[in-house]
Amino acid sequence: MDSSHFLQTAVVFLLATVIAVPLTKRFRLGSVLGYLLAGVVIGPQLLGLVSDTEGVAAISEFGVVLMLFVIGLELSPQRLWVMRRSVFGTGLLQVLSCSLAIGAAAYYLFGLSGSAAAIIGGSLALSSTAFGLQILGERKEAGSAYGRQAFAILLFQDLAAIPLIAAVPLLASSSSAQGIDLLAMLRTIVVIALVMVGGRYLLRQVFRFVARADSVEVSTATALLVVMGTALLMELAHVSTTLGAFLAGVLLADSEYRHELESHIEPFKGLLLGLFFISVGMSMDLSLLLHQPLLVLELVIALMLLKGVLLWPLGRWLGELERTDALRLAVLLACGGEFAFVVLKLATGQQLLSARQNGLLVLAITLSMALTPLLVALVAKLLGGKSKKPTRAYDIIDTHAPRVIIAGYGRMGQIVARVLRAQGIPFVALDHSVEQLDLVQRFGNVTDIFYGDPARPELLRAAQADKAEVFVLASDDPESSLRVARVVRRQYPHLKIIARARNRQHVWRLMDLGIDEPVRETLYSSLKLTRKALEALGLAPEQAADQVERFRRQDAELIKLQYAVYDDEAKLVQTTREALADLEKLFEADAEPSAARIRQRDVDVPLAGSD
Structure with missing residues (x-):
């Protein structure tokens, strides 16, 4: 690719992102849908501004690798233990029940092979983490009863996506004429064991060595080296690269370098993941939507209805939610998810699915994601109000009389x-x-x-x-x-x-x-911070403490003065300006030689909040 063509392609991608993503987020449809729409518009089926879809897809797949590395980093054992009942109870049953139901429908109703049905069932059982968490955050319902259940289920789905991705090559080999490739399974197990053992003893030593250099650029390069090196090792062994990235993240999840790694990887992950969704949009077959709109619509309705019907009883009985909250949970998680794009694309590459089957499923998942914010808002309007906070009986207080x-x-x-x-x-x-x-x-x-x-x-x-x-x-x-x-x-x-x-x-x-x-809550820490800043600028500690104490006293007087007029905005502004002018005069007077005696007298009163 020559430089001019590369620059043209980059400008097209950036321009499409800048236009599409803010628009979809403005209408609360999420950034993922914005990336998908941008890909559709600039792809070969509409404007045709970018024709090399295969080259873009190859680069963008590294965004998925980085995403799984970050998921592994966030996999805190303490967090899983606290939420173990919801994550490994409700989450596990949701994935299993939806996978079996959707897989059975694909096998018996559409006549797909067992391997293809298993892949479709597993991928469509996953919901959109990006959409779900974004909607909960916008509606301020992440702390509600159904919000906590939704987070737990999405967390387990993220975990379930890893073995599902790793299983695609194995299912492809089992569907071939030779049956299951035992050598491939053994090779996978050995490579995973090597990554786990080697990473456990080597990665921390590597990061400890690099940390001594005290260089942000080297730390970023090391983080990318770990991800890309593990992925390359997995690829050479014909194992899923995403599985290797996830394992590398898990190995570093409880290390002291976790937050630093995440901060280095996050910008690359966001950009490349957006590029991945754009490439998915570019590869969408819109002709299927034009020629078979009823089939696509039936798939969307069947997917959301089937998942919703299975989610409601899980939330109602296992999650112990009220009827309205169980309905909210079902509507929120009934759509398909971003991991399905990854799994289906991999399955198509392994010839488990045809291009037409992949196109229909991608269209159905995209439309279900687009409908989710609208359905959530509609259900909230019909039910009225927001979800109730989690209910729990108040503790019985059995203690001695407190002071x-x-x-x-x-x-x-x-x-x-x-x-x-x-x-x-x-x-x-x-x-x-x-x-x-x-x-x-x-x-x-x-x-x-x-x-x-x-x-x-x-x-x-x-x-x-x-x-x-x-x-x-x-x-x-x-x-x-x-x-x-x-x-x-x-x-x-x-x-x-x-x-x-x-x-x-x-x-x-x-x-x-x-x-x-x-x-x-921030006054005394701010005063201490100011005092240290003045000392760093060259003021003597006594003089810095004196000036900060003067400010504190005047601010305390201003609080009491403004209390009498705090409902009158004009007087508040006036008193604030007058107080600032008085403070400036005080500091000007401090610069005079005669102020030394006054400062000495004032320093005798210690600064509140100081050590």
Whole structure:
């Protein structure tokens, strides 16, 4: 390929991506669909701007390799253990039931071979992780009951895709006249064992050696070398390259280099994966949609209906979801997924499927993905409102009378609890997040932390709030903290409330409830950061501390001054400008020789929040 042709092709790809992806994301159809549509438009069947589809496909397949490496990196054993029931229970049954049902339909209704039916069943059982997580994120339902079940099922599907990809060459050899190639199976097992053992003992040593160079470019090159080297080794042994990349990721999942590797690989993965989906769109056979629209439509309806019918009882009974949430789960995961493109393309290359069969299935999967956001929105409108948060009975609080009650056991609440525990001060911590409690309980046998909504009066009574002295309001949700503060102030006026505030508006609303001096969550760390920045610029530590302390005092005065007018935006702006002008005058005065005595006097008061 000459340089001008290469540049022309690159410009076409980038232009199509820049136009198509933002449009589909604007209509909440997802970036994957945007890449597919871009490929269709610039492909040989419409505009014909790119004709070398085979060359593009060969390059883009490396995006799938990188994607599987990243999936392997994210495969945390702790995460799987916490979600083991949903992942290996609901997820496993979903993949098995859908694979068997779809495979049986392909075998008996369409007369495909056993190997082809198995590949079709396994690939169509997988849903779109990209679409599912994106929809949950946009609707803010990732933490809902059905959102957690959907995430667990998608996680198992990602795991199931690996052996499915690896099984395609084996199924191709078993469908040949010679039957199953035992030598090929043995070779696969030996190569996997070599990668696992060699990677376990060599990869960390390699990354430890490279880390000493302290070079971002070398670290990126090493990450790509690991992925490409493992894939090449697998290819030379006639084993799936994607399986090798996944195994390399798994071997490094619990290493100290995991996050650094992921940050180096992510840009390459995103670009090449987008290129892969564009190549899939370019290879789509639109003539099938024009000449056999009813067949394509029947495949789409059959796929989504069959998966939805099987998903609903799994979510309802095994996932213990309500009827409405089970329906939401079924609609969200009824479509096909991006891994199906990979599996079907590989199966077509191994001659398990014909080009026409592959074209029909790719069209059906693409249309099902396009319909999913619309169906999710329609079901949400019909059911009304959002999915309920996961329900769980509040914990029974059986403990001695505490001196302190902590509401919210996140980052700030945990620090308070650790200090109190070290001082031997009895406390009770309450948190309304199931995930947070599960996370904390993984790291030790804690007996003073309980699940429940601190805004419920009966829970506060069970926590013996009437006998406590201090109530630490450490929740990171402003509305939730205000609701808790109202209940505590009304029912237990003797409690001294120490409240965390998100911002100035939150401070003022807490002050409305009679809470003195709420603690802004980023104020003191920001002051300390500023002090260190001033010291790095050459100021003496005493002078830096003095200037930061002056700012803190004036900001505290400004908070109290603006509290009286915080509902008047014009006065807020005016007081902020006046405070800034006063601060500038103070710092100008500091530059005069006569200010030295004043600074010395002020330094005697230590900077709040300093070590």
